[in-house]
Amino acid sequence: MTHHGAGLRKLKVPSQLIDQLKIDYRDAELTGADRAMLDYAVKLTREPHRISRQDIDTLHKAGFSESAILDICQVAAYFNFVNRLADGLGVELENYWQEEDLLPPPE
Structure with a gap:
């Protein structure tokens, strides 16, 4: 984070x-939609084998379209892949990723 x-x-x-x-x-x-999206992303990350039609229905009820649900799934899955690849290879975060270095300049 x-x-x-x-x-x-x-x-x-x-x-x-x-x-x-x-x-x-x-x-x-958070809004209900944001919470539903994050709940889905966490479940996809931690227990992908437990994703069910009910999870998709929950996203629909929160206001997400099929296209938006596909986007949520693809983004979560992609970052899971990248993080597992980096972890599996022992890649460490570079120093330039320290948060204080990334703060926007004061306005």
């Missing part, structure tokens, strides 16, 4: 929400 915080700041996401997301998204002040 370290290098994602800086990107969220650039998008003007409130610092309090970023801090909440860093600790545990389940305790963050």
Whole structure:
């Protein structure tokens, strides 16, 4: 999450929400749709064999289209792949990914 915080700041996401997301998204002040999306991504990451039609239905009920659900699935799966590849090869985060180095300049 370290290098994602800086990107969220650039998008003007409130610092309090970023801090909440860093600790545990389940305790963050999120919309129902955002929470459903993150719940799905976590389940896809931790227990992909348990994804069911009910999970897709939950995303539909949260307002996501088929196309958006495909995007959510592809992004989560891609980052799972990349992270597992990096972990499997022992790749470490470079120093330039430290969050303070990525903060946007003061306005």
